[in-house]
Amino acid sequence: MADASQPRLARAYEAPAIARLIDAAYQLYRDQNIALPDVSGGVIDAIEDGQVWVMDDLTGVLMLSTNPPTAHLMNLAVASQARGRGVGGVLIRFALQQAQDAGCENIALATHVDMPGNVALYTHLGWQETERDETRVKMVRPLP
Template identity: 55%
Template structure:
């Protein structure tokens, strides 16, 4: 992958990752979308080995939080630093999550996103996710995986 590589997060990156998450979600908040605290529990997720980072020579470009639990995996969060937006980081992290889930033998990859994040819903739909449930503020989606 040009410009960055994906590697497991380490605890020392926690503060920087919290900053990345806040910066990545700020444009949605600026639009008036009421989001939960996206940094809550991040240190525990890193310690559990469920967080990966897109690391560039200039710093952290993105974050993936993924839970692998057969028969399904759950895409908890994908966030891209504003400085890396439009450079393919988000797509690379999503493809990485699909590969990890497939390699682990998961049948599906599930996610939930905020109903007001229309661009995220459109992206996941384009990448093969199907909407499985909609609520007032949450949309749940699933991607069926092909295992070898």
């Protein structure tokens, strides 16, 4: 039996629920009048490409591309009822391990410039800012 505390690959039939989870997780930022792009678009395609992992109870989702030399953390969302319970940390550690196992040398991400908490979190976790424009902060983290 799979460990329920570890992410598993998402299944196609879960795409609508995953999109709702992502949209709900980002609603906090929309409520602050932060203009976000479509954060849940492409979920079904990413699932079909094997790029989406979920917690078994659908409290968290990770979208990750691993094409060496660089992995891309495309999206990470945690359900509001699971915030503060370590779900995000599990997903980030899993992403780092997946990227390393795939032979990637680093892992990149982009977050919104109006989400300084995200920039601070990823900086704390070893990512470094590489580029910034009007809406995005691009960051990269080397892998061991």
